[in-house]
Amino acid sequence: MSDAPALSVVVPAYDEAAVLPAFAARLRPVLDGLAAGGRLDGYEVLVVDDGSRDDTPLVLARLRRQWPQLRVVRLRTNSGHQAALSAGLRRARGREGVLTMDADLQDPPEVLPDVLAAAATAEVVYAVRGDRSVDTALKRGTASAFYRLVRRLGLGAPAQAGDFRWLSRAALDVVLQLPEQHRVLRLVVPALGFEAATVAYVRAARGAGRTKYPVHRMLALSLDAITGSSTAPLRLATLFGLGGAAVTFLLLLYALVSFLFGSTVPGWTSTVAVVAGVGTLQLLCLGVLGEYVGRLYVQAQGRPAYLVASDSADDPP
Numbered sequence: 001m002s003d004a005p006a007l008s009v010v011v012p013a014y015d016e017a018a019v020l021p022a023f024a025a026r027l028r029p030v031l032d033g034l035a036a037g038g039r040l041d042g043y044e045v046l047v048v049d050d051g052s053r054d055d056t057p058l059v060l061a062r063l064r065r066q067w068p069q070l071r072v073v074r075l076r077t078n079s080g081h082q083a084a085l086s087a088g089l090r091r092a093r094g095r096e097g098v099l100t101m102d103a104d105l106q107d108p109p110e111v112l113p114d115v116l117a118a119a120a121t122a123e124v125v126y127a128v129r130g131d132r133s134v135d136t137a138l139k140r141g142t143a144s145a146f147y148r149l150v151r152r153l154g155l156g157a158p159a160q161a162g163d164f165r166w167l168s169r170a171a172l173d174v175v176l177q178l179p180e181q182h183r184v185l186r187l188v189v190p191a192l193g194f195e196a197a198t199v200a201y202v203r204a205a206r207g208a209g210r211t212k213y214p215v216h217r218m219l220a221l222s223l224d225a226i227t228g229s230s231t232a233p234l235r236l237a238t239l240f241g242l243g244g245a246a247v248t249f250l251l252l253l254y255a256l257v258s259f260l261f262g263s264t265v266p267g268w269t270s271t272v273a274v275v276a277g278v279g280t281l282q283l284l285c286l287g288v289l290g291e292y293v294g295r296l297y298v299q300a301q302g303r304p305a306y307l308v309a310s311d312s313a314d315d316p317p
Contacts, residue, residue, distance in 0.1 A: 004042075004093040004094065004095045005041070005042035005043045005044045005069075005093060005094055005095070006040055006041040006042050006043065006094060006095060006096045006097075007031075007040055007042075007043040007044075007094045007096060007097060007098070007099060007116075008043070008044050008045075008046055008088075008092035008093055008094030008097075008098045008099070009027070009031070009043065009044070009045045009046065009098075009099045009100075009101065010046050010048065010085065010088030010089060010092055010098055010099070010100045010101075011023075011045065011046065011047045011048065011088070011100075011101060011102065011103050012047075012048045012050055012081055012084035012085050012088065012102065012103070013047050013048065013049055013050065013052065013056055013060075013084075013103045014049075014050040014051070014052055014056075014078060014081070014084070015052045015053060015054045015056060016052070016056055016103045016104065017052070017054045017055040017056045017058070017059045018208035019103060019104055019105060019208040020047075020056065020059045020060065020063065020103060021059065021063070022105060022208065023103045023104075023105055023109075024063050024067060024070070026105065026108075026109045026110070027045065027109040027112075028045075028067060030109045030110060030112050030113070031043050031045070031069070031112070034112070034113060034116070039113075039116065040116070041096075043069055043094075044069050044070075044071050044092075044093060044094070045067075045069055045070050045071065046071045046072075046073060046088050046091065046092055047060055047070065047071070047072050047073070047103070048073045048074075048075065048084040048085070048087050048088040049072060049073070049074040049075065050075050050078055050079060050080070050081070050083075050084040051074075051075050051076065051077045051078035051079065052078075053078075057072075057074065060072045064312060070312075071311070071312050071313050072310075072311075072312040073087060073088065073091055073308055073310070073311045073312075074308070074309045074310045074311075075087060075308060075309060076308070076309045081163075082182070082183065082184055082185060083182070085100055085163060085185055086183065086185075087308060088100070089167075089172060089175065089176065090176060091308075091311065091313075092172070093313075094169065095169060096168070096169055097119060097166055097167055097168045097169055097171075097172065098166070098167050098169075098172050099112065099115065099116075099165070099166045099167075100163050100164065100165055100167075100185075101127075101163070101164045102162075102163065102164070104208075105204055106203055106204050106205070107127065107162075107164040107201075108201060108202075108204050111127055111164075111199065111201045114199045114201075115127055115166050115199050116166065118166075118197040118198075118199050119166050119168070119197075121195075121197065122168075122194075122195050122196055122197035123167075123168040123170060123171045123194035123195045123196070124165060124166065124167055124168070124171055124189060124190075124194045124195070124196040124197075125165060125166040125196070125197050125198070125199060126158045126161040126164075126165050126196060126197075126198045126199070127161070127164040127165060127198075127199050127200075127201055128158055128159065128160045128161045128198050128199070128200050128201070129160040129161075129162070129200075129201065129202075129203040130160070130200035130201060130202060158190065158196075158198055161186065161198070162186060163185060163186055164201075165189065167189070168194075170194075171189070171192065171194045174192055174194075175188065175189065175192070182295070240281050240284060240285055243281075
């Protein structure tokens with residue numbers, strides 16, 4: 001990797017044709033300025049096209065003709081944001097480190113110099129959203145709830161830190177050795193315990209196009225993140241079971257005392273309430289267990305999380 005650039009910028013993109021020209025127009029001057037100033041000994045921008053259905057491949061092809069450092073990896077199918085990130089990290093050649101960010105311009109490219117400055121004393125640098133006023137109240141509320149839950153579970157992810165981060169080559173090599181196929185990096189990376197720093201930035205409005213993370217996808221990502229990083233939900237199922245057993249014991253004791261004193265009256269309402277309550281607890285516990293069984297099933301299948309269709313780095317000169 002002696003001829004590799006110092007930095008790889010990994011950018012997953014799915015149906016981002018509308019925003020990619022503006023993204024390139026803002027990112028390239030920042031990186032070229034760092035290289036010209038001697039702060040960066042070469043770079044590559046690796047855009048992972050996550051099976052886009054719009055003109056993203058055509059836009060990237062046009063940009064590549066004007067920007068030699070731009071590299072395009074295209075996945076065969078839409079594999080998801082985290083899988084696209086993993087594909088980019090696997091193929092990144094940056095000998096000093098890798099920076100990941102989104103293409104929608106909500107992660108401002110102008111923050112990169114601050115992130116790289118912080119990287120001088122840390123193995124991992126998280127860019128955290130110090131101001132999310134451009135997001136909807138629903139998104140801000142769900143994000144805050146997610147980070148509070150993550151902290152309660154002891155997972156240690158920095159609050160308001162998404163996938164805008166820098167990884168040293170040493171940290172990246174450790175991430176690539178992990179056997180998980182469907183990992184959520186925003187929780188996996190903090191769990192590794194590398195020396196970390198944070199850089200705050202103001203989250204900007206999306207440059208163009210529509211969000212690729214509506215509520216149902218955010219919920220799915222949160223579920224994957226928690227079940228993939230913590231066994232706390234399993235412990236919660238156990239606590240529910242113990243609580244249900246305690247309530248059942250008290251109900252049986254109450255029924256026995258009532259029988260001894262001759263005050264038992266058959267009641268449809270109480271019967272339905274008990275059966276429904278116990279049934280609800282059972283279903284909830286089975287659902288939590290099912291999430292883990294499903295992950296074990298997917299892991300046992302051994303199917304790759306993504307398939308690369310092409311890499312512009314393999315094109316003949």
